[in-house]
Amino acid sequence: MSNEVTENGVSRRTVLKGAALGGLGLVGGGTLLSSCGSDEATGPVTFTARTNDETGLKIAQALADAYKAETGIDVTMQGSGDTNAFQDGISQYLQGTPDDVFQWMAGFRTNFRADQGLLADLSDNISNLGDQMPEGFVSGATNPSDGKQYIIPTTWYPWGLHYRKSTMIELGLDPENIQTWDDFMKLLEGTQKKGLIGYAMGDKGGWEAMGTFSIINTRMNGYDYHIDLLNGRAKWTDQATIDVFNQFAMLIPYMNKNFLDISWDGMRDLLLQKKCGAMMMGSWWANDFLAKSQEDYDDLWIVPFPEINPEFGRDSIDAPVDGVSVASNGSNVEGGKAFAEWIGSEAGMLAAQAAGDTSLYANSRLDTSGYDAFNKQKLAVIGEAKNVMNFLDRDCRNDFAGTIVGPAIQNFLKAPKDVNKIVDGMQEAWDALPPLE
Amino acid sequence: MTTTAASTKTRRRRAFTRGDKFTLSMFLGVPTFLHVVWVWIPAIATIGLSFTYWNGVSLSNIRWAGLANYDTIFTAAPQFYDALRNNTYWLLWFTFIATPLGVLLAYQIDRKIRGSKIYESVYYIPVVLSLAVIGIIWKFMLGPGGLVQALLGYPEIERAIPIFSNYDINTYVILGIASWRHIGYIMLLYLAGLKSVDPSLREAAAIDGATEWQTFRKVVFPAMKPVNTIIIVITVIESLRAFDLIYIIYGTSTGWPILGMLVFVNIYGQAASMLGAAYAVILFLLSIIPIVFYLRTVFKDDVA
Amino acid sequence: MSGIVQDKKYRDRQKRKDFFITVFIAIFAFIWMVPLLWTFFTSLRPYSDVIQNGVFSKPSSIGIQNYINAYDRMEIWEYLSNSFIVAIPAVVLTLFFGSLMAFVVTRYSFKFNLYLLLLFTAGNLLPVQLVYAPLFKMYIWIGELFGNRNLLYDSFIGLILVHVALQMGFATFVMSSYMKTIPKEISESALLDGASVFRHYWNVILPLLRPPLAALSVLMTTWIYNEFFWAIVLIKSDSKRPITSALGRLQGEFVTDFNLLAAGAIMAALPTLIIFFILKRQFVSGLTLGSTKG
Structure with a gap:
């Protein structure tokens, strides 16, 4: 099994959970990180925000401005353009003339590029951050092949069922109290009866529905099976996996019919425009609700995906960690490291928060007592789970997740009856993968 | 000479x-x-790279793979056959529907009907548009909240029906959009060629009692040989090289797989591997046939 | 006598037929324009109308507000100028190199002329994806050689050169076909005068190539302006993106406001539409130059 991804799930799931709860208690002391940046870290820095929406760009610009105000160093920020396209082209981007610092995500996507020598080692910066960076995040950011860190964690978010409180009240439904699959089905039915979309879905990007697949898999077969499956130790053709697909199929009748025509942002808009009941998604776009209006933001809520198999309850969750990485081919690597470290520090995260970033922060000094209700709920949703995952396409080889799993789930959504044929194809494709380098 | x-x-x-x-x-x-x-x-x-394993980053990582990439494509990549099928549909559609329609339009507009200049321009407009613009335009027509959705009775975004992802119809939808451009292209090419055919030939044939079809087949078509060659080559090459439109409509998610997109996804994306190179070679081998045909037709006088 | 009768009958029949055909073509032409007209209409109305009152609602206002917004918020102007910064030098270079090649292969008889022409023409027809991966590596490598990775990758120069290299084949082919129609005597007199090769090209041949140059320049400007693939894979900086690839980005950014996006799309389409309407004659002759060998 030479083509397994070496995963660090065990250390991550146990420690990260501690961080989630521990973070709540720590109150920031207001000290700015004075040690940040070495002496060489001068000269202008370039920074790519992995986003193209106005809120995200505003937050990134605020980081650049605050850094300039504090250190006098110029930061030129630019948006990445279409996020999917940026992620797709990351290897080429890093081989070429990347910006010094760019927003990125922990997991396989970082570790693979680190192994190729495309990312700068940020271990020193992580240790500079000291107790600001909880151990769980450090281990999550650690590349298993060399034990170093190549990303500074900044924010993270849970995947769960999102809905608008006002919509559910209008419908007379109470998603907070759904525990079992049957409860869930009743909820979807109730929503659909009132003419709304029960379970909003937009899988045009090919990755959005992976969230639903993963959560059902962990609910039915447990975290260990899921990680084994993604790393080739379990088979896609197993009956256990086929059962997951069949369970997934039960949701299809409640979806909007054009789920392969719209992407995650189309889904978000369905919720924003009160056209749907529940939606399974990570909450990174909550900022967009806030940008629309405070009222919309306050209306937003998240609950864990319901239990299916009592053996596993609701013990697993996808909670990907985002952060900033430094390109080893950047023109100012030292300056980039200093800026990346600053972003991850209390000062940086406070600047982001002030600019309207409603994320959960990795930095332990951030005053979580000041978190709004939605953020507290997000933490609670994560806190309930024992096992924390990065998300399917960050826990799995890129040349399998993107090119095989994505289209396979799309094909499945189109023709759920073909599930046997689809899993056969997936397993064949896995077996044909070249060994990882 | x-x-x-x-x-x-x-x-x-x-x-x-x-x-x-x-x-x-x-x-x-x-x-x-x-x-x-x-x-x-x-x-x-x-x-050369199509016979190796490589992730496209460090040259020292290139390792010999023999025919493994091709083996994977032919035996473990169901998408390959979908793509081959879609490219074939594209080719058949262009060959038997879009191209003849373009020729027919040219033939009729060439009769100097009233307003023929305007029609000429109207049919040609899509050709000067970028496929990126064309993709966006058709999303306004067919996507949620689009004109066609509204005409079909689904004006609300939440009730929008799938069109691009409806596998019963999306092949026709894509080919329809592609034809919107292709027909105009062929029309203008043919029209320009027709202008060089002596009009008295056609009139004479008609007076002799030849039907329109006979005139076309016996008089016009043979006189248009050079243009015909160009049109055949354009039709085949465009069908094989199709990429832009699919990229704009489906992104890299291979919602409607074609060879050009499979090459792109596998050679460029974060999953870059030389599987993409093997796809490119397959695409190249398929293109060789029309290229050689074209070169032979065009240069045969020079070789002789 | 009978000839005249038959002639009249023929004309009547033709007239009736022409009428039906005209009607058919007119209807078809209208349908042809609907997508563009609809996009244009969409670009004139505010987004809020569509969301609140649906697609068919009467617009509360009609105006160019979306265009002003597109100009302000989408930096359309910057992308448009990038497109021209790439397209104009690319076209000039392509035509220059193409005319050089055409001149040599038609005026001098080297053994390899035909093979060169074959090579160039075939190269023009290759699938671009076949070229991409090694070319990217080569760009980085050449850049490193000169101490500037930006030299070709993520630079206008690199994008221009790849367009030139690929399109040159077509230009060469078209111009060499055209040159074969130019009488040899013109060259002979130049040669007898003892003119140098350069003067032969510059003073004698180049002026004669004006018609195909005009036609090709129009055609290639639109081709390169509309090109998409290379701009995606070779340009990383947002500030260097040509308009067509930038539209992909804007599509993601303004996905919720499709009226604004419609305005952006129309603005992106305008340059080629204007070129087409002003220079339609060149356009048409450019398309057929290659096919009607002299």
Whole structure:
């Protein structure tokens, strides 16, 4: 099994959970990180925000401005353009003339590029951050092949069922109290009866529905099976996996019919425009609700995906960690490291928060007592789970997740009856993968 | 004829001066260098790389794979057959529907019907638009909240029906959009060719009692041989190279797989591997047929 | 006598037929324009109308507000100028190199002429994806050689050169076909005068190539302006993106406001539409130059 991804799930799931709860208690002391940046870290820095929406760009610009105000160093920020396209082209981007610092995500996507020598080692910066960076995040950011860190964690978010409180009240439904699959089905039915979309879905990007697949898999077969499956130790053709697909199929009748025509942002808009009941998604776009209006933001809520198999309850969750990485081919690597470290520090995260970033922060000094209700709920949703995952396409080889799993789930959504044929194809494709380098 | 005239000329002049030699070598050398280094060397390198495992980053990681990439494509990549099928549909549709429609339009507009100049421009407009713009335009027509959705009775965004992702119809939808552009292209090409056909020939044939179809087949079509060649090649090459439109509509999610997209996803994306190179070679081998056909037709006088 | 009768009958029949055909073509032409007209209409109305009152609602206002917004918020102007910064030098270079090649292969008889022409023409027809991966590596490598990775990758120069290299084949082919129609005597007199090769090209041949140059320049400007693939894979900086690839980005960014996006799309389409309407004659002759060999 030479083509397994070496995963660090065990250390991550146990420690990260501690961080989630521990973070709540720590109150920031207001000290700015004075040690940040070495002496060489001068000269202008370039920074790519992995986003193209106005809120995200505003937050990134605020980081650049605050850094300039504090250190006098110029930061030129630019948006990445279409996020999917940026992620797709990351290897080429890093081989070429990347910006010094760019927003990125922990997991396989970082570790693979680190192994190729495309990312700068940020271990020193992580240790500079000291107790600001909880151990769980450090281990999550650690590349298993060399034990170093190549990303500074900044924010993270849970995947769960999102809905608008006002919509559910209008419908007379109470998603907070759904525990079992049957409860869930009743909820979807109730929503659909009132003419709304029960379970909003937009899988045009090919990755959005992976969230639903993963959560059902962990609910039915447990975290260990899921990680084994993604790393080739379990088979896609197993009956256990086929059962997951069949369970997934039960949701299809409640979806909007054009789920392969719209992407995650189309889904978000369905919720924003009160056209749907529940939606399974990570909450990174909550900022967009806030940008629309405070009222919309306050209306937003998240609950864990319901239990299916009592053996596993609701013990697993996808909670990907985002952060900033430094390109080893950047023109100012030292300056980039200093800026990346600053972003991850209390000062940086406070600047982001002030600019309207409603994320959960990795930095332990951030005053979580000041978190709004939605953020507290997000933490609670994560806190309930024992096992924390990065998300399917960050826990799995890129040349399998993107090119095989994505289209396979799309094909499945189109023709759920073909599930046997689809899993056969997936397993064949896995077996044909070249060994990882 | 050309060559003989020129060769007697050069023979008479005997040798070039040193300055002329330099000029000639620059005239030929610079463009040839650019073309060979930018196009042919990379193309040959891709063919070589298709027999290796490589993630496209560090050259030291290239490892021999033999035919493994091809084996994967033929035996463990169901998308390959979907793509092949879609490219074939595209080719068949263009060959038997879009191209003949373009020719028919040209033939009718050439009769100098009232307003033919306007129609000519109208049909040609989509051709000058970028496929990126075309993709966006058709999303306004067919996507949620689009005109067609509203006409079909689904004006609300939440009730929008799938069109691009409806596998019963999306092949026709994509081919329809592609034809929107292709028909105009063919029409204009043919129209320009028709203008060089002596109109009295057609009239004479009609007066002799030939039907329209007979006139076309016996008089016009043979006179249009060079244009016909171009049209056949354009039809085949465009069908094989199709990429832009699919990229704009489906992104890289391979919602409607075609070979050009499979190459792109596997050679460029974060999943880059030389599987993409193997796809590119397959696409190249398929394109070779029309390329050779074209070159033979066009250059056969010169070779003879 | 009977000839005249038949002639009249023929004309009547033709007239009736022409009428039906005209009607058919007119209807078809209208349908042809609907997508563009609809996009244009969409670009004139505010987004809020569509969301609140649906697609068919009467617009509360019609105006160019979306265009002003597109100009302000989408930096359309910057992308448009990038497109021209790439397209104009690319076209000029392509035509220059193409005319050089055409001149040499038609006026001098080297053994390899035909093979060169074959090579260039075939190169023009290759699938671009076949070229991409090694070319990217080569760009980085050449850049490193000169101490500037930006030299070709993520630079206008690199994008221009790849367009030139690929399109040169077509230009060469078209111009060499055209040159074969130019009488040899013109060249002979130049040669007898003892003119240098350069003067032969510059003073004698180049002026004669004006018609195909005009036609090709129009055609290639639109081709390169509309090109998409290379701009995606070779340009990383947002500030260097040509308009067509930038539209992909804007599509993601303004996905919720499709009226604004419609305005952006129309603005992106305008340059080629204007070129087409002003220079339609050149356009048409450019398309057929290659096919009607002299």
